[in-house]
Amino acid sequence: xxxxxxxxxxxxxxxxxxxxxxxxxxxxxxxxxxxxxxxxxxxxxxxxxxxxxxxxxxxxxxxxxxxxxxxxxxxxxxxxxxxxxxxxxxxxxxxxxxxxxxxxxxxxxxxxxxxxxxxxxxxxxxxxxxxxxxxxxxxxxxxxxxxxxxxxxxxxxxxxxxxxxxxxxxxxxxxxxxxxxxxxxxxxxxxxxxxxxxxxxxxxxxxxxxxxxxxxxxxxxxxxxxxxxxxxxxxxxxxxxxxxxxxxxxxxxxxxxxxxxxxxxxxxxxxxxxxxxxxxxxxxxxxxxxxxxxxxxxxxxxxxxxxxxxxxxxxxxxxxxxxxxxxxxxxxxxxxxxxxxxxxxxxxxxxxxxxxxxxxxxxxxxxxxxxxxxxxxxxxxxxxxxxxxxxxxxxxxxxxx
Amino acid sequence: xxxxxxxxxxxxxxxxxxxxxxxxxxxxxxxxxxxxxxxxxxxxxxxxxxxxxxxxxxxxxxxxxxxxxxxxxxxxxxxxxxxxxxxxxxxxxxxxxxxxxxx
Ligand SMILES: Cc1cc2nc3c(=O)[nH]c(=O)nc-3n(C[C@H](O)[C@H](O)[C@H](O)COP(=O)(O)OP(=O)(O)OC[C@H]3O[C@@H](n4cnc5c(N)ncnc54)[C@H](O)[C@@H]3O)c2cc1C
Ligand code: FES
Numbered sequence: 001x002x003x004x005x006x007x008x009x010x011x012x013x014x015x016x017x018x019x020x021x022x023x024x025x026x027x028x029x030x031x032x033x034x035x036x037x038x039x040x041x042x043x044x045x046x047x048x049x050x051x052x053x054x055x056x057x058x059x060x061x062x063x064x065x066x067x068x069x070x071x072x073x074x075x076x077x078x079x080x081x082x083x084x085x086x087x088x089x090x091x092x093x094x095x096x097x098x099x100x101x102x103x104x105x106x107x108x109x110x111x112x113x114x115x116x117x118x119x120x121x122x123x124x125x126x127x128x129x130x131x132x133x134x135x136x137x138x139x140x141x142x143x144x145x146x147x148x149x150x151x152x153x154x155x156x157x158x159x160x161x162x163x164x165x166x167x168x169x170x171x172x173x174x175x176x177x178x179x180x181x182x183x184x185x186x187x188x189x190x191x192x193x194x195x196x197x198x199x200x201x202x203x204x205x206x207x208x209x210x211x212x213x214x215x216x217x218x219x220x221x222x223x224x225x226x227x228x229x230x231x232x233x234x235x236x237x238x239x240x241x242x243x244x245x246x247x248x249x250x251x252x253x254x255x256x257x258x259x260x261x262x263x264x265x266x267x268x269x270x271x272x273x274x275x276x277x278x279x280x281x282x283x284x285x286x287x288x289x290x291x292x293x294x295x296x297x298x299x300x301x302x303x304x305x306x307x308x309x310x311x312x313x314x315x316x317x318x319x320x321x322x323x324x325x326x327x328x329x330x331x332x333x334x335x336x337x338x339x340x341x342x343x344x345x346x347x348x349x350x351x352x353x354x355x356x357x358x359x360x361x362x363x364x365x366x367x368x369x370x371x372x373x374x375x376x377x378x379x380x381x382x383x384x385x386x387x388x389x390x391x392x393x394x395x396x397x398x399x400x401x
Numbered sequence: 402x403x404x405x406x407x408x409x410x411x412x413x414x415x416x417x418x419x420x421x422x423x424x425x426x427x428x429x430x431x432x433x434x435x436x437x438x439x440x441x442x443x444x445x446x447x448x449x450x451x452x453x454x455x456x457x458x459x460x461x462x463x464x465x466x467x468x469x470x471x472x473x474x475x476x477x478x479x480x481x482x483x484x485x486x487x488x489x490x491x492x493x494x495x496x497x498x499x500x501x502x503x504x
Contacts, residue, residue: 056448284468287482311466363465364456392416392458 009033012265013103019294106230115206146173150227264289323352420453446485
């Protein structure tokens with residue numbers, strides 16, 4: 001029976017399977033996932049609350065059954081034939097499809113230094129278990145890479161009284177996705193918590209119980225974790241001749257270069273109105289693209305236009321970023337009871353907002369900012385800066401206008 | 402049913418919510434756009450996040466963590482990833498004081 005086949009049972013693939021049903025699709029839906037568990041969420045892996053690694057399921061087995069989704073777990077697709085419209089499963093089976101969705105996610109970038117195989121990755125539940133089963137108070141962990149994952153891990157380890165060294169090739173942490181102001185604040189907090197940073201240096205060699213840096217410094221480490229970013233998983237797409245770049249290339253409707261194949265989530269690089277393709281590595285992007293792709297698979301022609309949004313939790317601090325702040329934007333600061341917000345204007349128009357504060361206290365402000373961004377307004381910078389001006393009032397007047 | 406005082410209506414922003422802890426449990430108390438008050442369990446049914454930190458618009462509260470949404474009058478889960486409804490409790494305003502029945 002040919003129907004909808006989804007490759008990759010992460011956030012995006014699982015959400016897409018349900019979204020196909022919500023869009024009214026009644027045929028067969030098969031979700032193929034290489035990992036041996038029910039689909040689970042990745043963000044909780046780096047936000048340990050007690051001593052155990054959480055396995056937060058995206059959905060229960062019963063929910064998959066009730067929706068009539070066939071979930072093939074611990075099964076990977078080894079070949080995709082876009083001409084015959086079939087996929088080959090590691091179980092040996094050949095599966096035909098009417099439409100296919102690639103949600104293969106991303107895989108950790110590997111270190112190239114001597115002893116690289118000693119460093120642990122941090123992407124899957126199994127990775128998290130491998131790391132956390134080996135840490136205990138007083139042990140030393142070297143984290144390579146000061147991006148979001150590395151910094152979240154550092155905060156969790158410090159809370160467990162583990163000594164943490166962070167090695168980063170750039171001159172400061174969180175250089176990629178986080179606005180400079182908040183990256184600096186998070187950096188300061190990590191330093192206060194006792195994380196030792198080694199910037200402007202790479203790793204020359206990883207030994208049994210040490211890491212040698214490019215300048216000759218030797219750090220002792222019981223455990224080394226590599227968190228130097230991820231690469232889109234596009235092996236299948238490449239081998240089957242689909243167009244790829246920094247991700248599986250899709251049009252604005254998430255359709256790949258083959259007409260019946262779509263891609264969504266961390267693996268997809270989506271065509272932008274202004275030219276080029278963009279790939280995001282965030283939880284909500286994975287879900288939202290899944291929903292759009294699913295509707296398009298059953299006949300809609302929606303372009304994907306959600307405003308990017310992600311969060312990160314480090315210590316008791318919550319960071320949220322909506323839109324894409326760029327260095328060229330005019331930035332406007334506002335202090336709030338719960339922390340600090342920054343808005344970003346491009347030629348007067350609000351295009352992004354970020355906030356850092358205790359817990360989720362700033363979430364409502366970021367959400368309102370996101371709605372203001374969607375409303376394409378050009379607010380007075382003075383109004384944005386003034387904590388006395390309610391963003392909800394701004395939104396209501398923008399909507400009334 | 403025991404009615405307990407949960408503070409003054411003026412302490413809740415219109416179209417806003419506050420967290421209210423009582424008897425070892427946590428609740429969220431909302432003030433609607435028409436000054437009506439409502440009370441629900443305080444934690445999101447998705448991942449136990451405080452809903453009082455969320456955005457209240459009309460009669461909807463959006464969870465601050467993953468944007469799940471609920472109708473706070475009925476507790477109904479309106480948007481994924483929240484799919485389980487919230488428990489609700491009677492609430493009223495007497496002489497400017499908010500009272501909730503938590504029994
Ligand atoms: C530790 C950690 C913390 C994070 N924290 C946050 C956060 O705080 N906020 C945020 O916004 N985002 C966060 N993210 C990012 C977020 O989790 C990802 O963006 C999201 O999981 C992407 O979903 P996806 O479905 O596209 O890919 P994935 O979740 O990577 O799922 C892809 C799945 O496809 C499977 N697969 C690949 N190839 C095949 C094949 N050939 N056959 C079968 N199966 C295959 C893989 O095994 C994998 O299970 C975090 C990520 C990690 C790792
Ligand atoms: S915790 Fe509320 S939606 Fe996830």
